[in-house]
Amino acid sequence: MTGGCGNGSKDGVAGTGDAASKVYVAPGTHDEFYAFMSGGFSGQVGVYGLPSGRLLRHVPVFSQNAENGYGYSEETKNLFMTSFGFVPWDDAHHPQLSQTDGVPDGRWLFINGNNTPRVARLDLATFETAEIIELPHSGGNHASPFLTPNTEYVLAGTRFSVPIPQQDVPINTYKDNFKGTLSFIKIDSTSGAMSLAFQILVPGFNYDLSHSGKGPSHGWAFFSTYNTEQASTLLEVNASRNDKDYMAAVNWKLAERYVAEGKAKDIPASYRHNYLDDARIAQSEIVKSVKILDPRECPGMIYYIPTPKSPHGADVDPTGEYIVGGGKLATVIPVHSFSKMLKAIENKEFDGEVDGIPILKYESVLAGEVQNPGLGPLHTEFDGKGYAYTSMFISSEIVKWKLGTWEVVDRAPAYYSIGHLMIPGGDSRSPFGKYVIALNKITKDRYLPTGPELTHSAQLYDITGDKMKLLLDFPTIGEPHYAQALPASLVKDRSVKYFPIAENTHPHAIKAENEARVERDGRLVRVYMSTIRTHFAPDNIEGIRVGDSVLFHVTNLEQDWDVPHGFAVMGANNAELLVMPGETRTLAWKPQAAGVIPFYCTDFCSALHQEMQGYIRVSR
Amino acid sequence: MIACRTRTIALLAALAALALVVGCSSGPETEAERQARWQQGQLTSWELEHGIGPITADVALAPVDAAKAARGRELFIAKCATCHYLDDRKTGPALRDITTRRSAEYVLNQILNPEQMGKLHPDGRKMVAQYAQYMTIQGITNDNATDLLDFLRSEADKPPVPLEQQPGAHVPPPAN
Numbered sequence: 068m069t070g071g072c073g074n075g076s077k078d079g080v081a082g083t084g085d086a087a088s089k090v091y092v093a094p095g096t097h098d099e100f101y102a103f104m105s106g107g108f109s110g111q112v113g114v115y116g117l118p119s120g121r122l123l124r125h126v127p128v129f130s131q132n133a134e135n136g137y138g139y140s141e142e143t144k145n146l147f148m149t150s151f152g153f154v155p156w157d158d159a160h161h162p163q164l165s166q167t168d169g170v171p172d173g174r175w176l177f178i179n180g181n182n183t184p185r186v187a188r189l190d191l192a193t194f195e196t197a198e199i200i201e202l203p204h205s206g207g208n209h210a211s212p213f214l215t216p217n218t219e220y221v222l223a224g225t226r227f228s229v230p231i232p233q234q235d236v237p238i239n240t241y242k243d244n245f246k247g248t249l250s251f252i253k254i255d256s257t258s259g260a261m262s263l264a265f266q267i268l269v270p271g272f273n274y275d276l277s278h279s280g281k282g283p284s285h286g287w288a289f290f291s292t293y294n295t296e297q298a299s300t301l302l303e304v305n306a307s308r309n310d311k312d313y314m315a316a317v318n319w320k321l322a323e324r325y326v327a328e329g330k331a332k333d334i335p336a337s338y339r340h341n342y343l344d345d346a347r348i349a350q351s352e353i354v355k356s357v358k359i360l361d362p363r364e365c366p367g368m369i370y371y372i373p374t375p376k377s378p379h380g381a382d383v384d385p386t387g388e389y390i391v392g393g394g395k396l397a398t399v400i401p402v403h404s405f406s407k408m409l410k411a412i413e414n415k416e417f418d419g420e421v422d423g424i425p426i427l428k429y430e431s432v433l434a435g436e437v438q439n440p441g442l443g444p445l446h447t448e449f450d451g452k453g454y455a456y457t458s459m460f461i462s463s464e465i466v467k468w469k470l471g472t473w474e475v476v477d478r479a480p481a482y483y484s485i486g487h488l489m490i491p492g493g494d495s496r497s498p499f500g501k502y503v504i505a506l507n508k509i510t511k512d513r514y515l516p517t518g519p520e521l522t523h524s525a526q527l528y529d530i531t532g533d534k535m536k537l538l539l540d541f542p543t544i545g546e547p548h549y550a551q552a553l554p555a556s557l558v559k560d561r562s563v564k565y566f567p568i569a570e571n572t573h574p575h576a577i578k579a580e581n582e583a584r585v586e587r588d589g590r591l592v593r594v595y596m597s598t599i600r601t602h603f604a605p606d607n608i609e610g611i612r613v614g615d616s617v618l619f620h621v622t623n624l625e626q627d628w629d630v631p632h633g634f635a636v637m638g639a640n641n642a643e644l645l646v647m648p649g650e651t652r653t654l655a656w657k658p659q660a661a662g663v664i665p666f667y668c669t670d671f672c673s674a675l676h677q678e679m680q681g682y683i684r685v686s687r
Numbered sequence: 688m689i690a691c692r693t694r695t696i697a698l699l700a701a702l703a704a705l706a707l708v709v710g711c712s713s714g715p716e717t718e719a720e721r722q723a724r725w726q727q728g729q730l731t732s733w734e735l736e737h738g739i740g741p742i743t744a745d746v747a748l749a750p751v752d753a754a755k756a757a758r759g760r761e762l763f764i765a766k767c768a769t770c771h772y773l774d775d776r777k778t779g780p781a782l783r784d785i786t787t788r789r790s791a792e793y794v795l796n797q798i799l800n801p802e803q804m805g806k807l808h809p810d811g812r813k814m815v816a817q818y819a820q821y822m823t824i825q826g827i828t829n830d831n832a833t834d835l836l837d838f839l840r841s842e843a844d845k846p847p848v849p850l851e852q853q854p855g856a857h858v859p860p861p862a863n
């Protein structure tokens with residue numbers, strides 16, 4: 068039954084029973100989509116099933132994770148190396164799924180470290196961080212990491228402009244001394260390996276978000292900017308003066324050509340490139356220079372499109388024709404036309420320039436404006452059926468509008484303060500549709516209270532009909548800035564179940580239990596240890612002395628799915644380990660006093676798990 | 688009610704007996720039908736004796752092949768000795784005389800299909816109860832399993848040896 072006054076009572080959930088059945092995924096059955104949500108200030112990635120909203124995995128990326136020793140074990144520490152040294156946390160904002168032909172392909176997930184500028188690559192066969200590259204000449208890596216349609220490049224724009232190269236200057240010389248960069252990280256199409264191909268030096272604005280063109284606009288990328296006033300103090304006032312900021316339109320194919328022609332200068336830099344090698348051990352390399360293009364020497368490479376006002380999103384529709392700006396402080400949602408932009412460039416319909424970058428005339432590029440959309444338009448995704456969905460931060464709602472006519476056709480409240488939103492594949496050439504998810508900053512009264520800090524949340528709406536229907540809200544980890552989702556079938560069949568022990572090339576792996584041993588080299592003691600249900604070998608270790616440095620190289624000899632073993636040593640000053648089947652992980656330990664120290668398996672692996680323990684005797 | 692189908696080889700007699708209980712249709716039993724029957728705990732007398740898994744018929748046993756037994760020994764050290772000695776109890780039972788206590792087919796099924804043997808076979812269930820643990824899956828292939836079988840056959844008649852001489856045994860280092 069549909070009619071009746073009991074319907075749609077609670078927060079617009081039309082028919083609660085109906086909504087429940089739409090998100091119900093029966094025990095033992097699988098969700099239709101994987102959703103990857105940024106952890107924001109947790110630095111991590113949350114993996115959820117849709118439509119159930121079930122948390123499937125918490126993948127550590129930019130922050131140490133005691134649960135499995137990520138960032139503590141000797142094999143993973145190097146992932147946190149930067150030009151500033153060991154930086155074991157960050158603020159992760161925008162997950163981006165690798166794409167082939169403009170559609171998510173399920174191979175990798177990229178995400179930005181915002182604070183200490185970095186980009187990470189997660190391998191979706193193992194759901195672990197495989198690589199992290201640092202970006203020089205950057206401050207606040209926010210317009211990042213946005214992909215080109217065949218994952219040719221990861222793009223990354225600086226939120227904070229800084230002196231380039233860094234130097235000691237008065238902050239109020241911002242306009243003269245501060246610059247931004249747009250970084251182009253090349254992705255190896257087979258391995259996914261990242262390398263910083265080049266950077267474009269740009270005026271010292273704040274570069275906020277980005278998306279690449281596709282279809283007709285393939286070869287271009289768009290970056291929203293704010294603080295085109297170039298203020299360095301009290302930005303809430305001083306960076307909100309201009310009626311319009313800019314969308315930067317970058318012809319990256321042309322930039323690539325300029326680099327090939329030798330127009331880029333090699334500029335000294337120092338940044339880290341960290342990656343898991345074939346033995347699954349993180350290596351960290353220092354890179355000493357980067358190629359930089361100056362727009363003044365590269366005509367046609369970059370243009371500015373005026374865009375009201377302090378835009379956030381820079382979102383390209385599935386056809387590649389429309390570029391939607393999310394003007395946070397604007398009263399309209401401006402939509403630019405790619406084809407009109409090309410014509411305006413051809414006809415030189417310019418309105419001045421900044422540092423050699425021509426400014427196009429707003430009206431010459433404008434496709435249309437969505438009038439009275441609400442307050443604080445932030446970010447837009449697309450359903451592939453001709454509609455766009457824009458999050459409205461201030462008025463806390465999702466607004467659905469039609470591409471081409473720019474009319475608002477539906478709106479639905481969000482609880483509360485929606486930031487980004489996400490439709491599975493909703494920034495791709497071919498959205499998978501079905502749902503839109505609101506990523507909310509504030510939950511207030513939505514859940515049982517948990518003290519002063521409450522969870523952030525995601526809300527799931529059905530978008531298969533004319534009207535959005537709220538189905539579910541579920542808590543998220545940290546702050547979900549942005550998310551991406553794709554059909555589970557693109558990922559699940561490639562999922563690694565265990566690491567074949569015969570292929571373990573870790574230099575301190577053991578392949579059988581009778582290789583377990585203790586080796587001393589001066590004050591360094593290496594314990595070659597194995598685990599299997601339900602014992603360690605060795606489980607009695609003697610001969611360790613105060614002042615030794617002990618490395619426990621723990622190899623899990625299991626060859627079965629979902630059978631990690633843990634390893635924890637009493638009083639160890641870093642984390643414990645969680646060792647996947649067929650993998651070797653190393654815990655460093657310095658015994659502090661004579662005595663006998665217990666260790667045990669922390670992962671309930673079997674009925675005799677409580678028996679999975681041992682002792683280390685420490686002598687003077 | 689389950690369907691069974693006539694089969695060749697050694698299962699004929701067993702299935703004839705089963706047919707009395709469950710009725711019969713023609714054609715070989717499909718893998719799905721077999722799995723469904725196992726899940727319902729309906730094991731044939733052949734399966735009760737020889738186990739359930741990829742081995743579903745008598746295996747013709749050649750004399751022990753020394754080369755296979757040698758490969759099997761290496762595999763035993765890598766894959767089995769984590770939990771089994773030949774002459775002492777470890778995580779699981781001692782294995783020296785296993786091929787005299789159990790048929791070759793049973794041993795192969797136990798190696799190749801440890802999870803179902805532990806859950807669905809009455810003798811396997813008894814072992815799980817006794818050792819409080821399912822035998823771990825070690826990803827052993829059919830060829831490797833017959834190597835292991837020949838290694839175990841080659842050891843069956845030899846006298847017991849001290850722990851440190853048993854293949855793959857991890858012997859704790861002396862205190863220093």
Ligand SMILES: [Cu+2]
Pocket residue numbers: 600601631632633668669670671672673676679
């Ligand atoms: Cu364990």
